[in-house]
Amino acid sequence: MPRLKKPFYRILYVQVIAAIIAGVVLGHYAKNLAIDMKPLGDAFINLVKLVIGPIIFCTVVTGIAGMEDMKKVGRVGGKALLYFEIVSTFALLLGLIATHLLKPGAGFNVDVASLDGKAVASYAEKAHGQSVVDFFMHLIPKTFVDAFAQGEILQILVIALLFGSVLATIGERGKPVTNFIESLSHVLFGIVRIVTKLAPIGAFGAMAFTIGKYGIGSLLPLLKLVGTFYLTSIVFVLVVLGTIARLVGFNIVRFVGYIKEEMLIVLGTSSSEAALPQLMEKLEKLGCSRSVVGLVVPTGYSFNLDGTNIYMTMAVLFIAQATNTDLTLTQQLTLIAVAMLTSKGASGVTGAGFITLAATLAVVPTIPLAGMVLILGIDRFMSECRALTNIVGNGVAAVVVSAWEKELDRAKLTRTLRGEAAVAETEAARV
DSSP states (O other): OOOOOOOGGGSHHHHHHHHHHHHHHHHHHOHHHHHTTHHHHHHHHHHHHHHHHHHHHHHHHHHHHTSSOHHHHHHHHHHHHHHHHHHHHHHHHHHHHHHHHHOTTTTOOOOGGGOOGGGGHHHHHHHTTOOHHHHHHHTSOSSTTHHHHHTOHHHHHHHHHHHHHHHHHHGGGGHHHHHHHHHHHHHHHHHHHHHHTTHHHHHHHHHHHHHHHHOGGGGGGGHHHHHHHHHHHHHIIIIIIHHHHHHHTOOHHHHHHHTHHHHHHHHHHSOGGGGHHHHHHHHHHHTOOHHHHHHHHHHHHHHOOHHHHHHHHHHHHHHHHHTTOOOOHHHHHHHHHHHHHHTTTOOSSTTHHHHHHHHHHHHSTTSOGGGGHHHHTTHHHHHHHHHHHHHHHHHHHHHHHHHHTTOOOHHHHHHHHTTHHHHHHHHHHHO
16 A cells, blocks of 8 residues: 655644744734734743753653663763763864854954943843852752742753652662653653644744844844854854764764754744754654663753854954954963853853853953944844754764763664654554
């Protein structure tokens, strides 16, 4: 019996693409109406955030509880952090090199005195006073439920690590709790599948608002910076992540194709968090260990922000070039070191990258903080690329650490990326 194909208009990524295009058109031709569409995007992101915390908790707890010893938890976490730092350094250096080669800020000759810093004062205020001690203190939630109420991923991760560790040590007595949490995770992923069907509506609302509010025309004066950033991010994914993927044994282009639905949701909403639960589920289907995915992906959303790292060095050097501010090699190396720290804890939500940029500029005082005004108008467009690069980087990280731990089903990985697994699931569902 011939296999019937799903009508193209029922495929999620087709619906999201159509919604994004419709949002751009509405934003360009009916700005006021498009701006009113903002609640659609906000509602979708809030629905996803509703289950992100509980999903991370359940996944990490069941993953750790199922591990044979606690040494493995530390080993996986250590390998993940080592990988994050190495790849983040490559991202920062690539941003630095690309900005020096392409010089997107050259020729602007901006007079610093003419810049109005009031527009970025709120971002600078949020970034002020964030020290290393503050960051580590922030890891500890005020109460057990406060982390879930505030949606703080790292705090939830800390709670889950403690919870899972205890369940692993008490053995059989903890089995009923572990089984309950595992059953709860299936319910939560079921909710995610329902919410995901609303992705086209969310993408339409968010994109319509972005274009209606800022306009496509706002891209033109700074198109060189936007183009340089997108080009550098593509090079990073294809060359840096592509090389890592090849060493592990998979093709980065096929991997990107595998998570295209999640990437389109990110593109439409400018938030990599909007696709976090779906990404975790897909990585498990790809052959990654559940426990590794549960530890690596949530941690990566705060420690492995490749797109944000590229943006940080590129934006700082752009402002320096545009204001004719000369930076010494020492200052540029300091910039990389500071950006490595300030990017930690920045989520994939729009605006977080701009706040971390303000924190970085504060440590390099020769560059005027008011220079952030130059890229304020296009930050929304750049945040989409940041989020896209971040989600690909975290997906690759989970596969790499799973392979490192010898908990990657390579046969399943190959079948899934070739599309064979999807065909088998579809045929099984019909039977």
